[in-house]
Amino acid sequence: MKWLSSRYVFPLAIITLIISLCLQCAWIRQLYLAQKKSVTTVLESIVSDASRQISYQSIVKGHEKSIRFQQFFLSPEWLVLRHAFDDLKVDNLRSRFHYGITNDSSVVEMKMSFPNNPKKQIYQKSTAITDGKSQREVSLEDQRDLKVMDSLVNHRLYGLGVAIDRNYVLYDYSSGKLVKGKAVSKDASAFVSGKYTYNLKFQNQYQLVVPSITWLIIYQMRYYLISSFLMLALTAAAFYLLIRLMKNQQLYAQARMSFTSNMTHELQTPISTIAVALESISKYHLIDEPEKLQNYINISRHELQRLQAMIEKVLKQEQMDLGKTNLQFTLFDIQSVLKQVIFSMDIQVREKNSQLILVPSDEPYFIKGDAMHIANVCYNLIDNALKYSPAHSKIEVSCSIADGELTISFKDNGPGIKEIYQQQVFERFFRIFSQDNIHNVKGSGLGLHYVKQVVELHGGRVALQSKIGKGSNFMIILPLYEEN
Ligand SMILES: Nc1ncnc2c1ncn2[C@@H]1O[C@H](COP(=O)(O)OP(=O)(O)OP(=O)(O)O)[C@@H](O)[C@H]1O
Ligand SMILES: [Mg+2]
Known part of the structure; x- marks a missing residue:
């Protein structure tokens, strides 16, 4: 109707x-x-x-x-x-x-x-x-x-x-x-x-x-009064839950729509680039100019890799939502994983003239988990800090332990996140539309949802402290490995 x-x-x-x-x-x-x-x-x-x-x-x-x-x-x-x-x-x-x-x-x-x-x-x-x-x-x-x-x-x-x-x-x-x-x-x-x-x-x-x-x-009249009050409270609660459910569904539908248009746009860019590169090769007979040809092939290869990475990301998320992800649990030191991730992101950091610091710890912190997925989690959080903060910003990664738990914190001095969005950013497809730089920054809205899912599969939890204009501090809290 x-x-x-x-x-x-x-x-x-x-x-x-x-x-x-x-x-x-x-x-x-x-x-x-x-x-x-x-x-x-x-x-x-x-x-x-x-x-x-x-x-x-x-x-x-x-x-x-x-x-x-x-x-x-x-x-x-x-x-x-x-x-x-x-x-x-x-x-x-x-x-x-x-x-x-x-x-x-x-x-x-x-x-x-x-x-x-x-x-x-x-x-x-x-x-x-x-x-x-x-x-x-x-x-x-x-x-x-x-x-x-x-x-x-x-x-x-x-x-x-x-x-x-x-x-x-x-x-x-x-x-x-x-x-x-x-x-x-x-x-x-x-x-x-x-x-x-x-x-x-x-x-x-x-x-x-x-x-x-x-x-x-x-x-x-006490029984009549209690039952009448209960009836009113139950009706109000039912309406409240219904309206909340509807609002969530609306938000989800909106997020899904923007995800589709985002992804279409993201997929179209490498396809058009490759198409243009191939057309140029045949149009300008670049076969005779090996240097230029190699350049165009490199661009196409890079775009194809990007395309593949994006498709893999969506497929991985799909598998995780269906509960089909198999985690390979091993014992590893979180510091070594963080060092690797930070090393692999060096080019991105340089491009933005930002500073990415890992605060060193005196001792190794061992956790039992899937090193590949935990590395992806760290990658996503550092990627966000870089993407959403302006150039020349400072990102600090540090570890600490308390009550048998390990907290890895990713702190930036970027735009910050409004309190009303601090829970929602972990939802699937959710992106903050009111953010000024949203049109410049590409994304699918899947990153933080993946982070939350992986951390929870490891028996941990995520936390976020953020103030608008001051920056954000994303924290993942994982159980520390203890020898019996
Ligand atoms: N460090 C940050 N500072 C400010 N806003 C952030 C930060 N990290 C995430 N956000 C906000 O949270 C939203 C959701 O982030 P998420 O990582 O889930 O998606 P994405 O970065 O848009 O896409 P993807 O990570 O899938 O490529 C972002 O669109 C952004 O608005
Ligand atoms: Mg992201």
């Missing part, structure tokens, strides 16, 4: 991610509201259950055997009745509550009376029969029940699995006035329970206050 070209993929991926983020947010919001409702219901039921239980415990003292009391006082209907009775707000209401066991019945009495004389403003709600106990004794018992009630609520809250900051407020039963604690306004994140009595002494009403239930709701 042409319209789905790669430049649309990135914005499309971003739009998809934003839409799924918005959908996730809307879904989480809905879930939050639903969870808030359920958390509020749970908290309310914790307080009402505790109130029912503690009320029953305070009543049952002395009447433990009464099944009827148990059935009645623990029933949800009684709780509803209690609530209705507690919330009853009628002027001049007088009420009386009594429970007990007679010979043949368990008795619960709730008596309400309204004096007929409305001028007498009496609002006296609920008095319980106190079985002859003094006010002080009733108060003490009420305090005890309150403690039990609060610790039961606390215990149940603890069971929810997350530490909840909570407190309680007490209201006077008859007047409804605040007796203990601080009244809390019901904001969006706070929970304030209904008012509950916790015995039948009609002293105070208990109200649970949780200043913020946000964390409790989030804790309840």
Whole structure:
């Protein structure tokens, strides 16, 4: 599909991610509201259950055997009745509550009376029969029940699995006035329970206050939140990897195209030179001029050698990529290989008026490897340093050892390589196009890829330190041979 070209993929991926983020947010919001409702219901039921239980415990003292009391006082209907009775707000209401066991019945009495004389403003709600106990004794018992009630609520809250900051407020039963604690306004994140009595002494009403239930709701939603976050992260990672893969493929395709045009150009130059030389020989009857003839033959031979070297290079790389290269491992001193390579490059160095120095070491450094391939690696790195540095530059080759590893460093004071390209230069066909002298310097983009492959086949690694304008330091790190 042409319209789905790669430049649309990135914005499309971003739009998809934003839409799924918005959908996730809307879904989480809905879930939050639903969870808030359920958390509020749970908290309310914790307080009402505790109130029912503690009320029953305070009543049952002395009447433990009464099944009827148990059935009645623990029933949800009684709780509803209690609530209705507690919330009853009628002027001049007088009420009386009594429970007990007679010979043949368990008795619960709730008596309400309204004096007929409305001028007498009496609002006296609920008095319980106190079985002859003094006010002080009733108060003490009420305090005890309150403690039990609060610790039961606390215990149940603890069971929810997350530490909840909570407190309680007490209201006077008859007047409804605040007796203990601080009244809390019901904001969006706070929970304030209904008012509950916790015995039948009609002293105070208990109200649970949780200043913020946000964390409790989030804790309840934890699995949904984690899965939704994971889904978003996975989608983002998948898009990121896809886009990166596409970019790499694009780069690779570009590099391959430039490799083809580079190579065609490189192959065409010697072919045209040889063609021109042969044509000149026949056109100008150079057979009669042996000196000139020899000169043209030499040029053609040199160009043919260049052609052969280039074809060999590509074929060698192909074999290495297919894993068909057989390395001939021998034990050799790296210094002697370096000396040979440097000697063979003398003409190139002179041509550029450059300085190629091998920093001598006191002792030989033995490694086990393929001497021919290692020599090629060194050749490639020195060739690059010469090719990309301007004339009169200085190239320094040195060896050092550390932690059983040998580091061979090829340092130049050439143009340097930008940090973003420092990994890419080791990729197949990669050449830096923005470099000023790229049009003058010929190459296939295979050299450093070959270097990396050979070094890794020897169990080593490559490293590059470079600063633009300051030069580059290519390092190959190889395991040093150790006698067992
Ligand atoms: N010493 C260096 N200084 C600056 N740039 C360098 C240096 N060595 C390599 N490069 C950059 O890295 C790129 C890749 O180098 P590589 O040796 O793989 O390919 P090449 O030199 O272009 O071709 P080949 O080595 O196959 O003939 C080069 O095109 C060049 O831009
Ligand atoms: Mg090169």
